[in-house]
Amino acid sequence: MIVPIIGNVTYSITMDPTVWIFDDRKIELGEAFSSKVNKDVNQDEVLEQAAKRWDREVYHQNVKPPVNKSISRLEGEKILTESYVMPIQDFINHAEIGSDAKEAQLITTHEEIVIPIEELKNSYFLFALEGKPLKEDGPVHLLYKDGSNQDNPIKGIQKINIL
Numbered sequence: 001m002i003v004p005i006i007g008n009v010t011y012s013i014t015m016d017p018t019v020w021i022f023d024d025r026k027i028e029l030g031e032a033f034s035s036k037v038n039k040d041v042n043q044d045e046v047l048e049q050a051a052k053r054w055d056r057e058v059y060h061q062n063v064k065p066p067v068n069k070s071i072s073r074l075e076g077e078k079i080l081t082e083s084y085v086m087p088i089q090d091f092i093n094h095a096e097i098g099s100d101a102k103e104a105q106l107i108t109t110h111e112e113i114v115i116p117i118e119e120l121k122n123s124y125f126l127f128a129l130e131g132k133p134l135k136e137d138g139p140v141h142l143l144y145k146d147g148s149n150q151d152n153p154i155k156g157i158q159k160i161n162i163l
Contacts, residue, residue: 001139003125007105007162010096017127017139020086021079029083032124033147080131085124085143092121095162103163106142109156114163119144126153 003015020026097117104120106113125140127133134140141153 001133003140003157003159005091005095005160005162008098008101009162010098011094013091013095015091017086017125018133020127021084021131023086025090026084026086027124029085029126032085032143033150082128083126083130084128085126088123088125089121097162101162105161105163106154106157107159107161108154109137109158113154117162120160122146
């Protein structure tokens, strides 16, 4: 249930989608493709999030993902029933893709698919359906942020090789 990012990167990293359910960066699947998510971003919120990331990276040199420290009972019940996606951008940034990298090879259970790096950066990983990990055709599915492949995601991604 892990997905490594390897190849033309400074740091090979291993992602574990089973723990993302508790990560603050996750987005409900129903909200991921709505214009509300993209248009209602307040500039103050963007600056506040950037300041928090700066504090975490520079002052604490802490690479740990943000994790919900306390979850109410209602939030816990919601987590176990909703479907979630995770933006890929943070993971790509941590791996530090080589400046000459142009494509990403998605190695799935059935085939190998090559997509441009920019498409990978502008994507989500679907990692939970109705609060449960994707055991069939998992551990993650790739969905483009523009929603163009929402009905036909790239399924069964086992490894990402940066070319």
